[in-house]
Amino acid sequence: MKKNILVVTFSPGGGCLELADAATVILDRAGYEVECLDITYADDREAACGLEIHVDLMILIAPVYLRHLPPPVEYFISRSQLFVEKAALVLGYGSCGVGCAPEEARKLFDLAEVPLCRIMTCPLPHTFADCVEEKQVLPDSLGDVGRFILSVVADDDREEKPIEKRSFDIIGKLPYNITKRLAFGFPKTVSADCTFCGTCAKVCPTEAITLDKFKIDSERCIGCSACVRACPKGAKSINRYPWTKAILRRGFAEVKYPEEITVRK
Ligand SMILES: Cc1cc2nc3c(=O)[nH]c(=O)nc-3n(C[C@H](O)[C@H](O)[C@H](O)COP(=O)(O)O)c2cc1C
Known part of the structure; x- marks a missing residue:
C-alpha cells in the first residue's frame, strides 16, 4: 500500500x-x-x-x-x-x-x-x-x-542528525516577549508611502495588523517581517535597535556558509 x-x-x-x-x-x-x-x-x-x-x-x-x-x-x-x-x-x-x-x-x-x-x-x-x-x-x-x-x-533511523547546540545565551534566558522586543524589534509603517492597500494585513501570519488603522499589535507580532517584504510601496521597515544588529552579527557569524552565498551583515 x-x-x-x-x-x-x-x-x-x-x-x-x-x-x-x-x-x-x-x-x-x-x-x-x-x-x-x-x-x-x-x-x-x-x-x-x-x-x-x-x-x-x-x-x-x-x-x-x-x-x-x-x-x-x-x-x-x-x-x-x-x-x-x-x-x-x-x-x-x-x-x-x-x-x-x-x-x-x-x-x-x-x-x-x-x-x-x-x-x-x-x-x-x-x-x-x-x-x-x-x-x-x-x-x-x-x-x-x-x-x-x-x-x-523507509522507517530507517540511521541517518538521524543530532540536534545542534548552538548557544546564544541571552535569547535562551529571557522570556519570549522580552527577547522578541530586544532581539528582533517590530515592523513600523513609514506612513508617507503607505497607500493603505491592506497587503500587510493580508499577509501577516498572526493577524497583528488591523485593517481599520493599520496599527501593529505588538503582542501578536512575531517579528517575521512578512509584511515588510509584501508591501508593494516599500513603506514598512523593521524597527531594529542598535543592539539587535550587534546580537545578530554575533549570532550569525557562528554559521558557516558556503562561499557562493553572500550573507549581508
Ligand atoms: C522572529 C524570528 C525569530 C528567530 N529566532 C531564531 C532563533 O531563536 N534561533 C535561530 O537559529 N534562528 C532564529 N530565527 C531565524 C529563522 O529560524 C530563520 O530565519 C528561518 O529561515 C525563518 O524561516 P522562514 O524563512 O521559512 O520564514 C528567527 C527568525 C525570526 C524572524
Whole structure:
C-alpha cells in the first residue's frame, strides 16, 4: 500500500517553504501520495484546523523563532484534528540555535496523540529582514532534508542528525516577549508611502495588523517581517535597535556558509 504523506509548512520568509517544496518533489518522484499544506497565513491555518487530517505520515517543516516553535505552529498542532500515524519534524534555524523548540514540538504532538518519530534541524542562512534578494536555503540543506525524509518514509533511523547546540545565551534566558522586543524589534509603517492597500494585513501570519488603522499589535507580532517584504510601496521597515544588529552579527557569524552565498551583515 502506498503511504499517504502530508507536508505542512509555516514559512513567512520562504526558507522553510523551499525545503517543503523540495520534500514534496522528492516524495512525489519516489512514488508516494503527497500533498502540501501551507499554514503561513492565518486564514489557511484556520481552515486547516477545521479539517480532519488522515494521513500515514505528516512532515512539518517550520522555522525556530527565539529558540521556540513559532506561535502559529503551536496553534496548528494543538488545534488541528490530526489522525496521523506518525509525524516527522524539520526545524529550519538561523544562527541562535534551536533552543527548546524540539521539546515543545514533542510535547504538543504527545498531547495530540501523534507519535513524533524523528526531528531534524536544518541551518538556513538568512535573517528576517535581509532575505529579500538572498538565496534562502543552503544548497546542502535541500539534500539533507531529502535524505532525512526518505529515511523517515523507509522507517530507517540511521541517518538521524543530532540536534545542534548552538548557544546564544541571552535569547535562551529571557522570556519570549522580552527577547522578541530586544532581539528582533517590530515592523513600523513609514506612513508617507503607505497607500493603505491592506497587503500587510493580508499577509501577516498572526493577524497583528488591523485593517481599520493599520496599527501593529505588538503582542501578536512575531517579528517575521512578512509584511515588510509584501508591501508593494516599500513603506514598512523593521524597527531594529542598535543592539539587535550587534546580537545578530554575533549570532550569525557562528554559521558557516558556503562561499557562493553572500550573507549581508
Ligand atoms: C522572529 C524570528 C525569530 C528567530 N529566532 C531564531 C532563533 O531563536 N534561533 C535561530 O537559529 N534562528 C532564529 N530565527 C531565524 C529563522 O529560524 C530563520 O530565519 C528561518 O529561515 C525563518 O524561516 P522562514 O524563512 O521559512 O520564514 C528567527 C527568525 C525570526 C524572524
